Amino acid sequence: MNVFQITPTNVYPPSDGGQHRSHGLVTSFPTHGDVVYRYCQGGHLENYFRGDLQQTIQIEDGYRELQHLHPLFDLTRLPELFGLPNVFLGASLRLLKPAVFQRRIDWADVILVELPWQVPAVTSLSDSTPVVYSSHNVEQERFESTSNGFIGDRFTSRVSTIERTALEQAAAVVCTSERDISEYRRRYDVQTNYIVSPNGVGRETVWSEEPRESASRTVRREHDISTDMIGLFVGTDYGPNREAAHELVRIATEAAERGLDMHFLIVGSVGESITTQRDNVTCTGFVSDLDPYFAAADIGLNPIDSGSGTNIKLLEYLAKRLPVVTTDFGRRGFQITHEQEALVVPVTAFTDSIARLVSERTLRERLAANGHEYVRETHLWERISTDLRVQLSNVIAEYS
Structure with a gap:
């Protein structure tokens, strides 16, 4: 053919x-x-x-x-x-x-x-x-x-x-x-x-083992991150991603008020449209290699509430063995079940879900394993x- x-x-x-x-x-x-x-x-x-x-x-x-x-x-x-x-x-x-x-x-x-x-x-x-x-x-x-x-x-x-x-x-x-x-x-x-x-996602992007600690340390050192855990959002400079990034700044504010030891990384060109003075938020702008950021992250965040098509970033989080918090709109087109492959909640409930993942290691490990298997078997x-x-x-x- x-x-x-x-x-x-x-x-x-x-x-x-x-x-x-x-x-x-x-x-x-x-x-x-x-x-x-x-x-x-x-x-x-x-x-x-x-x-x-x-x-x-x-x-x-x-x-x-x-x-x-x-x-x-x-x-x-x-x-x-x-x-x-x-x-x-x-x-x-x-x-x-x-x-x-x-x-x-x-x-x-x-x-x-x-x-x-x-x-x-x-x-x-x-x-x-x-x-x-x-x-x-x-x-x-x-x-x-x-x-x-x-x-x-x-x-x-x-x-x-x-x-x-x-x-x-x-x-x-x-x-x-x-x-x-x-x-x-x-x-x-x-x-x-x-x-x-x-x-x-390509087979080569699905991590079969835990990421290298050296890559994680490099990201933390480069961006002066000292918190125990990192929440990651990846996106290009596109309207729905900008809306989601602004929501993340609001979520970061709530997380700080609740005393959550969490830093929020906004990676990709979408960060060039975000202005924030929050100590627990870092916007990197465009990066040529995302893998070190996936290695450094503890939770994948997908607070998308508009747009069309399906979110490849959600599959990438799962492929990299990250437990994920996503909106229902953000999982559209995928057979992802709440509490099985990800936590699926309204964007107003993201802070509560992040707090759960911070405190429940068993939940993080279960979601990461289930999400990884879902991508490997179907996507x-x-x-x-x-x-x-x-x-x-x-x-x-x-x-x-």
């Missing part, structure tokens, strides 16, 4: 949740003899200065990524600077029509388009190859939660139009959960072939990708 994957930006090596999903979904294909060619509508900006506007990365045998830089692509990304969706990305692809792009469309048995922006453009260029829309979120739901003002509302309306078109034109739609399928049906009433491919990318491969083979057979 020849798979042509199209993404709105470079993917490999993956760093954020969307990149991990784009890579993870196809990670098993080459082991089955398939060929994956990924076309990225963007790349590393420093390549402009090197004159390397089309960079090909050989990830492994049968798996390559072309990162294509072009001023037209970057011009259409300007709305992202204001927190708006890049709804013009598909138009730039249609205008440019890269030669390599058309060749790969003719070569492919199936085209996997990550996110809805390029789906109309790709379907207009593809006559006989099935186009599968690979959804990361219900985009209208995602952006309407952060839309603000007339311009934001206009962009959200445009998102709705593009998303509906993507659902209508695609031969199949890959979703992160049954919840997203229900949301698509409720919002658009489009009947199509929906496929569930949940979010996951490894290798397994998810193999299942998707079967589904895509069925789409090809039905389309031919």
